[in-house]
Amino acid sequence: MNIKRRLRRKPFVPINSMSDIAFLLLIFIMLISLINYRQEIKIDYPEGEYQEVTQADKNLEIWVDRAGAVFYDGAQVTLSYLEAEIADAVGQDPSVRIHILADKNTAFRNVNGLLEILKLLQHRAVSLVVKDPSE
Numbered sequence: 001m002n003i004k005r006r007l008r009r010k011p012f013v014p015i016n017s018m019s020d021i022a023f024l025l026l027i028f029i030m031l032i033s034l035i036n037y038r039q040e041i042k043i044d045y046p047e048g049e050y051q052e053v054t055q056a057d058k059n060l061e062i063w064v065d066r067a068g069a070v071f072y073d074g075a076q077v078t079l080s081y082l083e084a085e086i087a088d089a090v091g092q093d094p095s096v097r098i099h100i101l102a103d104k105n106t107a108f109r110n111v112n113g114l115l116e117i118l119k120l121l122q123h124r125a126v127s128l129v130v131k132d133p134s135e
Contacts, residue, residue: 059096059097059098059099060085060086060089060096060097060098060099061099061101062082062098062099062100062101062114063101063102064100064101064102064103064106064110064111064114065103065106066103066105066106068106068107068109068110070082070110070113070114072085079113079114079117082114082117083117083120083121086098086117086118086121086123087121090121090123095125096125097125097126097127098118098123098125098126098127099126099127099129100114100126100127100128100129101129102128102129111128
């Protein structure tokens, strides 16, 4: 009896679909890296003599523009709403640092309202953000 042995075909991996997947992953990574998670308000930073660089991972940023409008997370808010947000953030993490970013032409009474809230909440980890002199 003459039995013929079947020839086995080598496994074949379609490479065309792999290049499509790699291209889609590349586009996805590029789009995610371009997203700006920090919403900034256009202000002119004041200048300061003493500067200290702080860690950015535990910051709560409050923006005050030239007209005195207060912004938190890119949206304009009232001082009472801001007081509740600060109290909630400090309650969750007492080491949170408050950054006040105010325009250099903002009247002090606008920033003083924020400082009064922080004094009422007895939160002392506050930074007034100024312009970097190397810029």
